Amino acid sequence: MxxxxxxxxxxxxxxxxxxxxxxxxxxxxxxxxxxxxxxxxxxxxxxxxxxxxxxxxxxxxxxxxxxxxxxxxxxxxxxxxxxxxxxxxxxxxxxxxxxxxxxxxxxxxxxxxxxxxxxxxxxxxxxxxxxxxxxxxxxxxxxxxxxxxxxxxxxxxxxxxxxxxxxxxxxxxxxxxxxxxxxxxxxxxGGFSVDVAGRRAYLLQTAEKGIGWLRLVAEGRAGHGSQVNDENAVTMLAGAVARIGAHAWPQQLTPTVRALLDGVADLTGIPFDPEDEEGVARLVAALGPAARFVGATTRNTANPTQLDAGYKANVIPGRAEAVLDTRFLPGHEDEARAELERLAGPGVRVEDLHRDVALEVPFAGDLVDAMVAALHHEDPDAVVLPYMLSGxxxxxxxxxxxxxxxxxxxxxxxxxxxxxxxxxxxxxxxxxxxxxxxxxxxxxxxxxx
Missing domain, CATH: 3.40.630.10 (Zn peptidases)
Structure with missing residues (x-):
């Protein structure tokens, strides 16, 4: 051209x-x-x-x-x-x-x-x-x-x-x-290619997870580090961070993710059963390096990313904080927040730092058709599939x-x-x-x- x-x-x-x-x-x-x-x-x-x-x-x-x-x-x-x-x-x-x-x-x-x-x-x-x-x-x-x-x-x-x-x-x-x-x-x-079972597939982004950057705050009783303290803010916070970091969020497949996995199943011959988590994992793995993005879109996620507490080795602080990077699926924000509140437990407060919406739109319409056609003009044998961005x-x-x-x-x-x-x-x-x-x-x- x-x-x-x-x-x-x-x-x-x-x-x-x-x-x-x-x-x-x-x-x-x-x-x-x-x-x-x-x-x-x-x-x-x-x-x-x-x-x-x-x-x-x-x-x-x-x-x-x-x-x-x-x-x-x-x-x-x-x-x-x-x-x-x-x-x-x-x-x-x-x-x-x-x-x-x-x-x-x-x-x-x-x-x-x-x-x-x-x-x-x-x-x-x-x-x-x-x-x-x-x-x-x-x-x-x-x-x-x-x-x-x-x-x-x-x-x-x-x-x-x-x-x-x-x-x-x-x-x-x-x-x-x-x-x-x-x-x-x-x-x-979106629009980048991956190799799937010997075929080049372009992943067109039609959805993205929502963002919740949250602060966990534990407030306890300050005191001398040599004393027994059953209101230690660091202990309360550490328990909350460990529970949240280790939590196994359930698999929940949105329409975009289902459409993507349907397409991968067609290319690979791997059966797609939304209730079979091992089968879903095999389909995700077939996307190669893109599996990092796609794997995180099959469920909500919450990762502890920052910790802050104390100022001296022999002083029990009265306050301890942590930051979470949580990403929720479209339509699942409220239930994800409720689960985080439960996991945080008594004595640990959950505060918003930054929240933004999840998005999901159909893989259809004149603009989608034009994007697919533009790709096919340059790469006629390729497949174009929708996907959700984890970020x-x-x-x-x-x-x-x-x-x-x-x-x-x-x-x-x-x-x-x-x-x-x-x-x-x-x-x-x-x-x-x-x-x-x-x-x-x-x-x-x-x-x-």
Missing amino acids: HDAPATSAATGTSAPTAEDEVVGICQDLLRIDTSNFGDGSGPGERAAAEYVMGSLTEVGLDPELFESAPGRANVVVRLPGTDPTRSALVLHGHLDVVPAAAADWSVDPFAGEERDGLLWGRGAVDMKDMDAMILAVVRQMAREGRRPARDVVVAMFADEEAGGAFGARWAVDNRPELFEGATEAISEV GTDNKSLARLGITGYGFAPLRLPGDLDFSAMFHGVDERVPVDSLRFGTRVLDRLLADC
Whole structure:
């Protein structure tokens, strides 16, 4: 589709295509440190947002940059579609990344190094790869004077890695007019390929678990460490943490997970019985590295992640705290919270730090058909299946405006690449051929959706 340089409608001169540009754009973004520590101490997204502004204004677009707080920058631009009567599509990414400890990496995590056909760096898959594909495709369309099939709102948000309070959530609450007329959205963590029984299958995200970051608080009687104390806050908290961490949550399969496992059963010949947990586990395992994502979507989860208590070896503190990362299935938030309260036990209080909704939408409709068709155009023999993300995306914030969100960052990946381990992992990297594939798919999607 893009074998030769495109021709600019305005100048008649040759210009680089999206495939020509995408790797360089991704490298540029990776070299901008946008680490989000979740406490406001990071560098912020301003430098990356200014890069996005420059990329878009250079091709004649008129984006808007706005800050929710100093340094916490977001960029939005609307591309008019050929059919103004249709509802708009939001195409969004986030500019922040989780921190990276350079000593643990094989390369500098902010050097954007290309090695062995792979682009390395923090954000290479989460999600500066998709950001680069979006920018490359939009730039090409602008240079060629092409318009998408309908209005497309391109948004690059801050703060997704800490819940979006300075990014998508802030924009939805304070600038809802930017998304006027939008009914659907596309973002990260879907559209990537996995090998299943010798067939390539693309996992299109149609659901994501809800988020509950919770604090456990135990309050007891402070005292001398040498004395008997049956109201020790540390003991009460430790019991709660142990019970919650060891709890075996029951298997509960939502419609999205059932549809995925049905598709895997068709590819592998492994029978699918929703009541057979061992059989379900075999089907999940058949997804290879993606089993990490999918396995966590068959049940609610709750993982203790932080502990804080005491200040001296011989002092029993009066208060002890822990933090939990809980993820609940669509429709199961209340029962999950009730179970956590029970497991915490007497004397331990459960407090909210951050909560956000679970999402689940049908694997059907014109947009889904267009995404599937765009993938099949580039990979005709592949299978496309729905799946649920065990984490969360900025689609949660857009859902507050009634916008239906999907995960579709199309990447054709080598079967031996442990893609799921790249997310928030050490030595994060993405194949350059996958980036070029994604630009072709995304370009076709915007023309047809």
